[in-house]
Amino acid sequence: MSALSAEEIERIVAAALTGDRAAESRMLEALRPGVLAVLRFGAFHRWIDQEDLTQETLHIVVERVRARTIDDPRKVFAFAAATARNLALNAARKMLRQQTVVDSELVDELAQNLETEQNDLSDSDDKHLAQAVAALLEELPTERDRQMLIRFYLDGTDKQQLCRDLGLSPKHFDRVLMRARTRLRAIIERRAPHLALVPRVIAILLPLAMSFTFLVRHFGSW
Amino acid sequence: MKSLDRSSFEEQARLVSRYVAGDLSRSERGEFEAWLVASPELAAEVEMERRLRRGIASAARRGWLPRQAPVDTGRERRWQIAIAASAVLSLGIVLSLVVPHSETTVPGKRLFADAGEQRIASTRTVRLGSVRGTGGVPDVSIVLTEAPSELVIEPDVVVLTCPDGAIEIECTGGSAPKTPQYAEYEMDLVKRHGATLAWRSSRQLPVGRTQLSFTLHEPGSYDAGDYDLIVRGHSPDHAEVVARFWLRVSAQ
Numbered sequence: 001m002s003a004l005s006a007e008e009i010e011r012i013v014a015a016a017l018t019g020d021r022a023a024e025s026r027m028l029e030a031l032r033p034g035v036l037a038v039l040r041f042g043a044f045h046r047w048i049d050q051e052d053l054t055q056e057t058l059h060i061v062v063e064r065v066r067a068r069t070i071d072d073p074r075k076v077f078a079f080a081a082a083t084a085r086n087l088a089l090n091a092a093r094k095m096l097r098q099q100t101v102v103d104s105e106l107v108d109e110l111a112q113n114l115e116t117e118q119n120d121l122s123d124s125d126d127k128h129l130a131q132a133v134a135a136l137l138e139e140l141p142t143e144r145d146r147q148m149l150i151r152f153y154l155d156g157t158d159k160q161q162l163c164r165d166l167g168l169s170p171k172h173f174d175r176v177l178m179r180a181r182t183r184l185r186a187i188i189e190r191r192a193p194h195l196a197l198v199p200r201v202i203a204i205l206l207p208l209a210m211s212f213t214f215l216v217r218h219f220g221s222w
Numbered sequence: 223m224k225s226l227d228r229s230s231f232e233e234q235a236r237l238v239s240r241y242v243a244g245d246l247s248r249s250e251r252g253e254f255e256a257w258l259v260a261s262p263e264l265a266a267e268v269e270m271e272r273r274l275r276r277g278i279a280s281a282a283r284r285g286w287l288p289r290q291a292p293v294d295t296g297r298e299r300r301w302q303i304a305i306a307a308s309a310v311l312s313l314g315i316v317l318s319l320v321v322p323h324s325e326t327t328v329p330g331k332r333l334f335a336d337a338g339e340q341r342i343a344s345t346r347t348v349r350l351g352s353v354r355g356t357g358g359v360p361d362v363s364i365v366l367t368e369a370p371s372e373l374v375i376e377p378d379v380v381v382l383t384c385p386d387g388a389i390e391i392e393c394t395g396g397s398a399p400k401t402p403q404y405a406e407y408e409m410d411l412v413k414r415h416g417a418t419l420a421w422r423s424s425r426q427l428p429v430g431r432t433q434l435s436f437t438l439h440e441p442g443s444y445d446a447g448d449y450d451l452i453v454r455g456h457s458p459d460h461a462e463v464v465a466r467f468w469l470r471v472s473a474q
Contacts, residue, residue, distance in 0.1 A: 006231065006261040034259035037268045041242050042391075074256070081255035089391045123347055126280050133277030134286040150287055152239075153278040156430050159240075174236045181238070181270040188273070195273070 004030055013073035016065050024065065028058050031080055035061075038084040047095040048088050057084040121195075128192035135191075136184050144168075145176050152177075231257075235267055242271045244382070244398035251398075279433055283347070283374065344371040350451075350467050351378050360448070360470035367474055369442025375409065377453050379465040380432040402428045404455030404464070409436040411469070414448045425456060446473045 004012075009030045015023035035057050039050040061080045070076055121129065140146045144166050151157040157165075163173055188195050234257045240246050241254050258264050281287050348362050364373065381403040384393035393399055406425040413420050421444075423436045434453070451467040 004262055006257070006263070007227075009260055009262075030262070031259055033262045033265040037258050037265035038255045041268055041272070074260070077260040078252070078256040080259045081252070084259075085255065085391075092391070121276075126276075126347065127284075129273060129277040130280035130284055130286060133274065133281045136277075137281075137287065146288065149274075150278065150282075153275050154282050154287070154430060177239050178235060178267075181267060181274060184274050184277070185266075185270050 010073045013065075013076050017068070017071065017073065017076070019066075019068075024062060027065070028062060031061065031077075032058065034077075035080055035084050038081050039088055042085060042088045045088070048091040053084065053087045053091060056087055125192065125195055128195060129188070132184060132187045132191055132195075135187055136180060139183065140180075145180075148173070148176055149180055231261060231264065234261075234264055238264070238267045238271050242268060242275065244400065246398070248392060248396035275430070279430065283435055284345075345374060346370040346372070347374040347376065349376045349378060350465070361467040362451070362469045364441050364469070364471050365474060366442050366446060366471060369440075369471075371440060371442075373438040373441040375436045375438065375451060375467075377409075377434055377436075377451075377465055377467065378432070379453055380404075380407070380428045380434060381464075382431060400431065402431060404457050404462070406456045407434050407464070408454055408456065410450075410452040410454065411438065411444075412450045412452060413445070414450060420444060420449065441471065444471050446471050 009027075012023055012026045012030055016027040032054060036050060036054045039045060039048065039053050039057075042048075057080060060083050061076065064070055064079060065076065070079060137146050137149065140149070148162055148166055148168065152159070152162055159170065159173055162168065163170055168176075234254055237246060237250065237254055241251065246254060258268065278287070346364075350361055362373070362375070364370075381389060382399040383389050383401050383403050384397075384399050385401060386394075387401075387403075389403070390399060406427060408425045409423040410419060411421040412418065421438060426434060426436075428434055447470075449469040449471065451469050452463055453465040453467075455462050455464045
């Protein structure tokens with residue numbers, strides 16, 4: 001799906017809004033990475049099950065599209081984002097309420113019988129990623145850019161402060177960050193392509209599974 | 223969303239870093255997230271931003287990042303560049319005479335990674351999330367005969383709050399929560415049998431607001447058995463257990 005542009009997705013959603021079921025499936029496929037990204041990077045992303053909430057969000061979106069209460073594809077995007085955010089907020093509130101009593105004997109007992117969530121990167125992948133970032137930093141043309149990235153990402157120094165300290169314009173700052181992401185993607189694809197591929201594979205397979213579920217539910221067959 | 227054209231995309235792409243850091247205002251975030259849903263390309267940018275943040279933290283933890291004093295700007299820099307260029311040139315000439323000519327250096331695959339790989343040969347890093355599933359297995363297991371020399375535990379447990387300490391998705395004025403709930407965090411290793419304290423970390427501030435990293439040296443020197451890894455948050459007048467994990471040390 002990563003090849004689709006925003007304009008193409010807008011056309012797909014517009015077709016889905018007319019009741020085209022094939023377009024509806026493509027819409028689910030197209031919207032999924034973005035909905036997942038909203039859930040992954042929202043304020044409480046660490047306290048929610050992102051995959052579950054993505055599925056739930058897309059269910060709500062598709063029901064709304066079928067109900068024809070939205071007529072503009074761009075409103076569908078905004079609706080999907082707002083739905084994802086609200087579901088995340090509710091899930092996080094529930095989780096944080098539980099966490100406030102983590103000191104109680106009962107919760108401690110329960111906690112001892114729980115296992116950790118699956119991490120999205122193994123130790124080996126984490127090491128590959130660290131190597132890719134080290135290579136990226138080595139390849140940067142200036143020490144200033146290198147220090148900018150390290151101080152921004154590691155020390156949490158804010159943009160205004162860094163621009164002042166390093167004599168950068170805000171536009172130059174943005175350009176360094178964008179170039180760093182592009183370069184990191186290229187390094188990852190060369191050194192550990194599976195790290196770049198995983199989100200794409202999931203982005204393709206899960207919508208297919210969802211489409212299958214919808215079709216079976218509504219038409220009784222694939 | 224006003225427009226889905228290329229320049230609007232680039233405008234949003236400039237916000238990626240602030241979005242991931244939680245620094246966008248309410249209206250900026252609403253617009254950005256609608257774009258995020260509409261554009262897999264922007265979602266990929268966000269994903270790569272996440273990888274970059276994590277990769278830098280991981281490389282720093284492994285000692286692979288060059289840390290230097292902030293770079294000075296202005297007139298002195300020209301002298302520094304000239305001196306550095308001379309030094310590099312001299313070093314290049316010396317190396318070209320000393321290093322065998324049959325070997326070549328692969329760009330981007332030099333000092334950091336090679337040195338780092340040796341340094342972390344017997345380090346195991348474990349990330350523990352605050353959302354845990356159900357099941358009866360330990361969060362971390364170590365076999366004494368194969369124990370690493372260091373066990374690095376990175377619990378993802380720091381809650382960000384508003385300046386007034388409130389836990390909200392959005393603070394007054396529309397900003398995102400940015401303050402760690404506790405000023406300092408520490409980890410205890412408590413043996414379940416007898417409830418004895420086996421190890422306590424020094425207290426630490428979260429790096430990049432939320433990242434904690436505790437290093438248990440020579441985990442193979444501990445007795446076999448089940449342990450609790452307890453993460454405690456400390457503020458000047460309060461302390462609270464914020465997470466508890468299960469470590470099992472097995473003889474074989």
